[in-house]
Amino acid sequence: MNSQTKAPIEIRLPELPDESRAWIYMCDRKLEDTETQALEKSAREFAQEWTAHRQQLRAEAVVYAHRFLCLFVDQSAAGASGCSIDSSVRFVQAMEKQFTCSFTNRMLLAYITEDGQIASTDVRELPQILSEGKIARDTLIFDNLIANLGDMRKHWIRPLSDSWCARFLP
Secondary structure (H helix, E strand, O other): OOOOOOOOOOOOOOOOOOOOEEEEEEOOOOOOHHHHHHHHHHHHHHHHHOEEOOEEOEEEEEEEOOOEEEEEEEOOOOOOOHHHHHHHHHHHHHHHHHHOOOOOOOOEEEEEOOOOOEEEEEHHHHHHHHHOOOOOOOOEEEOOOOOEHHHHHHHOEEEHHHOHHHHHOO
16 A cells, blocks of 8 residues: 555645744544634634733634644744633634534544545554555654644654654554
8 A cells, every 4th residue: 555645735834933833633524615614714813812921922723624723823922821722722622512523632643545535543543454454654644743833844744654653553
């Protein structure tokens, strides 16, 4: 199996410094077009109003591939604090309720199938789907554990063998 194909999404990342914090929340399902549009609107509004200690954050929010809600903060001017991070989590939880989905299940792993689609699986199922040949060492995965925009630019989509998931490989 060779899933080493071009990523099926166009990634237009914000014009923020590489050191900007990044939070990636993956939906447990593909959102419909209308849901994606509503989520993008709500996320942009949240980012425009996001503050830390009453100081406006230089923040952006983007939704990719009807599945990934990404929040970014340029910390060079004002950094996200505990309270501001809590407010972003509350925002994400509100979106989960609004769209009847989960953005906070960290056990999900997204990958690109041979036909270029985005699929997901529970991380605990990786050994089984590897042994069944549904994915392989070179299958492109989305590493949602990255912490900053620079890492997202370089390493968000990468082969399974070059990610934290490599420990599941035989």
